[in-house]
Amino acid sequence: MRIGMLTGGGDCPGLNAVIRAVVRKGTGQLDHDIVGYRHGWRGIMEGESVPLTLDSVRGLLPRGGTILGTSRTNPYTSDDGPAQVKRTLERDGVDAVIAIGGEDTLGVAHRLSGQGVQVVGVPKTIDNDLSATDFTFGFHTAVQIATDAIDRLHTTAESHDRVMVVEVMGRHAGWIATYSGLAGGADLILVPETPFDIDEICARITHRHERGANFSIVVVAEGATPAAGTLELQTGAVDDFGHVRLGGIGSRLQTEIELRTGYEARMTQLGHVLRGGSPTAYDRVIATRFGIEAIDAADAHDFGVMVALRGTDVIRVPLEEGVAVLKTVDQRLFDTAAVFFG
Numbered sequence: 001m002r003i004g005m006l007t008g009g010g011d012c013p014g015l016n017a018v019i020r021a022v023v024r025k026g027t028g029q030l031d032h033d034i035v036g037y038r039h040g041w042r043g044i045m046e047g048e049s050v051p052l053t054l055d056s057v058r059g060l061l062p063r064g065g066t067i068l069g070t071s072r073t074n075p076y077t078s079d080d081g082p083a084q085v086k087r088t089l090e091r092d093g094v095d096a097v098i099a100i101g102g103e104d105t106l107g108v109a110h111r112l113s114g115q116g117v118q119v120v121g122v123p124k125t126i127d128n129d130l131s132a133t134d135f136t137f138g139f140h141t142a143v144q145i146a147t148d149a150i151d152r153l154h155t156t157a158e159s160h161d162r163v164m165v166v167e168v169m170g171r172h173a174g175w176i177a178t179y180s181g182l183a184g185g186a187d188l189i190l191v192p193e194t195p196f197d198i199d200e201i202c203a204r205i206t207h208r209h210e211r212g213a214n215f216s217i218v219v220v221a222e223g224a225t226p227a228a229g230t231l232e233l234q235t236g237a238v239d240d241f242g243h244v245r246l247g248g249i250g251s252r253l254q255t256e257i258e259l260r261t262g263y264e265a266r267m268t269q270l271g272h273v274l275r276g277g278s279p280t281a282y283d284r285v286i287a288t289r290f291g292i293e294a295i296d297a298a299d300a301h302d303f304g305v306m307v308a309l310r311g312t313d314v315i316r317v318p319l320e321e322g323v324a325v326l327k328t329v330d331q332r333l334f335d336t337a338a339v340f341f342g
Helices: 015-028 040-046 081-091 103-113 139-160 175-184 198-210 249-261 281-299 319-323 331-338
Strands: 002-007 033-037 049-052 096-101 119-123 163-168 188-190 216-221 265-269 305-310 313-318
Touching: 002 015, 002 040, 015 033, 015 049, 015 096, 015 281, 033 040, 040 081, 040 103, 081 103, 096 103, 096 281, 103 119, 103 319, 119 281, 119 319, 139 163, 139 175, 139 216, 139 281, 163 175, 163 249, 175 188, 175 216, 175 331, 188 198, 188 331, 198 216, 198 249, 216 249, 249 265, 281 305, 281 313, 305 319, 313 319
Parallel strands: 002 033, 002 096, 096 119, 119 305, 163 216, 163 265, 188 216
Antiparallel strands: 033 049, 305 313
């Protein structure tokens, strides 16, 4: 069988580990032919492919990013997009596609599956917001990077008597903010699931300082929003999937906190640094297990599925289940973190 593979959406630590696992077992044990498509769905639409062999994946396990490149291209924004995908796969003699990506990439995979394309999905997002899987690879790496940054910011915040605002990724779900804030000892965590009141934030910071603390750490997800009528935010351009380009909430919070409390405030936006570099050991293992399960599913002709982590088991679930709803932060987890606020 000839199997195509692509990586779509934002880059993520562990992508290369998935590619390596698929190729190592797919060509080394199952005797399949693996071809990679460059730059996500755009690569299939444009027919930009590269052969994937044992030699081409050697040394990939600790390497960040993706050797296939990626994009946020959505074939369904073009009337001819899905047809282009099918023409390329037919031309290249590709029998099935392993699509590695988040809600958008796998959403496209699900729609194409309904139109006859044989697809296996692998969940990838540092945001950890895909339903049907307990964790996605890349998330733990992002949390570790954010936690390390918060640890470092504690020392400079204390030295300068400052409020440090740390903005992390998280468009619709605050998993990174919650985990890293809890691990890093943040004094406040703001997430998209719970609109915040800027007056309440400032009151908590003031109360903390009045009872003897000379600094505060505020961790905010990029998608966190103020309660209606409390603070106006600017919006940016949108991508192929209709997502507004985020980033800037941290800067606005820094300004408002300093203005309203009188305490000196500084903002650090971690942003894309969370996506970069080598994956943690945990993410290397999960990504490898996902890759093996994906090629096993393709070999068994079990299509229209997504591999997923449930407890300690890697299983297969319908693609529809994987992209049905976004997985938001568990309120019990957030309540645990909130014990340490203010």
